[in-house]
Amino acid sequence: MGRRKIEMKMVKDNSSRQVTFSKRRTGLFKKANELATLCGAEVAIVVFSPGGKPFSFGHPTVDSVSDRFLNQDQEVPNVKARAGSSKNAKVDRLNQQLVDVMKRLQAEKKKAQSLDQKAKKAKGPQNCQTQIDELSLHELEKLKGSLEELRENVKARVCEMEASFSLLLLAQKPIQEADMSVSKKAN
Template sequence: MGRRKIEMKMVRDNNLRQVTFSKRRNGLFKKANELATLCAAQVAIVVFSPGGKPFSFGHPSVDVVSQRFMNQDYSRTKPPHVVDDDPKEAEGGVQDLNQQLTHLLKQLQMEKQRGEELNKALKANRATCKYKKPINQLNLDELLDMKTSLEKLRENLQGRVSEIEASSSLLLLNKANNESEN
């Protein structure tokens, strides 16, 4: 079926209007975040739901951007993470954060692909599994073979758990370092 062109007019049904608002709001905030990330722009958006509830997005924050807008002077209202009055240093900090974000997003994409590959391998392995009989119907040789396979699996899992714990520790240290710098 694909995507359809939606006529731009007021949604009459209240429930459908709320759902549309939520989806469009998330898309709007995502695009604003992309704009801030790609262009090192300062962005602020404030929207009110059909029920009157306020929602906001700001980069670096709504307060900083609104103050800058009201004062029309960057030197009077600098973002909270900027220590010096030099705007180029502020851009450098934002660019570093953007690079970190890009790197993490690439890692996430690689892990998703790896997960898909593991799922495919698991499905293929299930199709060729040699232990199709219930365990109480296996003979002694099959049971010994299964025991050896399970011990190998246990070793592999312990190695993988160690890798994950090491990665987790590095992420926690990196997060602690980032928080202490701020």
């Protein structure tokens, strides 16, 4: 379907508004995390849902960023000293891990969608020809070899079955002839 431009206006339906809020909030927090991670910025976001419930995101924490914002007149701490602290280093490392995991998750989702589409295509009976048309020369040669090997195996199995059937017929004939000879002697 793809993305389309959404007109910026208040969503009327309450349930749609809540869904829109949740999706936009997640995207907003993700972008704030990326800004903090990539640029080393201190970020704080406080958002209230349509129901009045507060949600917040802060790097390193909402409290530290809000305190710094409210106390701008006071001495600004040294940025390098803050970055060197073990707590901030741990938070930075965890944020980087989060970004990496989110990237892997998105890649896996795309992979799953691709596999789903391929599975849907493969279900139709006309798709066998389509799939053969999409094979490379090497893959076609490999398929040809496999089909020839299958044909030889089928021929060998047919010969084995014919031989077994013939032996069974031969094994049954002498018994019938012996029965006939016994019945002739009895007459």
